[in-house]
Amino acid sequence: MTAYLEYTDSVNYPNLKKGQLPFYCLTNLLKDDIPLHHHDFLELSFVMNGYGTETLNGITHELKPGSISFLLPHHIHEIHTNPQAPLQLFCCMFDISLIFESTTDADLGRILLQAGNQLPSYNDLNENEAREMNLLCSAIANEYHSSKIGKYSVIRSKVIEALVLYTRSYSTAILNQSNNQSANMKKLDWEIIQFVHTNYLNELTQDGLCKKFNVSPAYISRLFQKVLNIHFLDYLHLLRVRRATSLLLTTEMSVLDISVDSGFDSFRTFSRVFKEHTGMSPRVFRKTSSESVS
Missing domain, CATH: 2.60.120.280 (Regulatory protein AraC)
Structure with a gap:
């Protein structure tokens, strides 16, 4: 089904x-x-x-x-x-x-x-x-x-x-x-991270965050490095890939539909980022996971 x-x-x-x-x-x-x-x-x-x-x-x-x-x-x-x-x-x-x-x-x-x-x-x-x-x-x-x-x-x-x-x-x-x-965080810092968590499926850029919260690109970079030990774009990709892996494991949605549903603006970017995070393409990931539980 x-x-x-x-x-x-x-x-x-x-x-x-x-x-x-x-x-x-x-x-x-x-x-x-x-x-x-x-x-x-x-x-x-x-x-x-x-x-x-x-x-x-x-x-x-x-x-x-x-x-x-x-x-x-x-x-x-x-x-x-x-x-x-x-x-x-x-x-x-x-x-x-x-x-x-x-x-x-x-x-x-x-x-x-x-x-x-x-x-x-x-x-x-x-x-x-x-x-x-x-x-x-x-x-x-x-x-x-x-x-x-x-x-x-x-x-x-x-x-x-x-x-x-x-x-x-x-x-x-x-x-x-x-x-x-999560130690020693400012209220503004967590407002930014909270916003990313609730909007990562939408179009989201570092420049957009800077304008919304009136901070500099350097501020955003330092924030994500300090709190999560990762660059902003890498963290955004991590959230999207995590969602994509869940959809690959639990639905029969097409890989193309999953790339769109996970917030990626192009299938090429999705494939590249997914492989960087998992070591395999989305199709291979789905096939390998299915075989491991069959």
């Missing part, structure tokens, strides 16, 4: 009103699979009951009670549920600005932006962590469906608490690696 990538725009979810927190949550009992898709908001999901699998950016992992996943904008995923034990899944979907609204959350935000890279995108919570996350999910849902004064302030604080629990569930070694990448 051919898999096609679906796109979900965040504005289709909460139908936000002025002054409202860009946030949406729901608890689903999944009796059917969720097809391959991506969206322009962050998503935190937690398995309350049931079993299945999730393929996230081309990597498949088991879903069971206590499993938690965190997706950045445009991460690609699909879910397969077990008909004998359907997944009960709690999901929070929110704008990336939520984790940068307060300077006190800067360290957490910097770590979360590395999900799928230095920080894994999923984990299985232990018994105590899962119990705490269940309570947080219930509290978030109760506030979300209430009309109490200050509900969005409470929701934001509970979501931040849930994200902290998610990050703390990883080993100290993993968190130290993420922290080392």
Whole structure:
């Protein structure tokens, strides 16, 4: 069966009103699979009951009670549920600005932006962590469906608490690696990196960043070298190639369509950059990956 990538725009979810927190949550009992898709908001999901699998950016992992996943904008995923034990899944979907609204959350935000890279995108919570996350999910849902004064302030604080629990569930070694990448950063620096993360599928240039944030090309170069140890263009290519590899592994889209969907302005550039990062052409990568799992 051919898999096609679906796109979900965040504005289709909460139908936000002025002054409202860009946030949406729901608890689903999944009796059917969720097809391959991506969206322009962050998503935190937690398995309350049931079993299945999730393929996230081309990597498949088991879903069971206590499993938690965190997706950045445009991460690609699909879910397969077990008909004998359907997944009960709690999901929070929110704008990336939520984790940068307060300077006190800067360290957490910097770590979360590395999900799928230095920080894994999923984990299985232990018994105590899962119990705490269940309570947080219930509290978030109760506030979300209430009309109490200050509900969005409470929701934001509970979501931040849930994200902290998610990050703390990883080993100290993993968190130290993420922290080392994000130390001593200015607010402007993370605004720039955040913008790249949410717009890498669009036309994006160093000159464009300079104009948008009123900084020099040298500033952009130093920023990416200091924080990510990589040049801006190389990092942009890395994000796009990571997306392309996910599409090659999880869909039957043509290589040409994947090059366009991944943000490349020409197929020739896509082929060259992809080979530089993976050591093989997109077609060979897809063929080799298919043979390794057959």
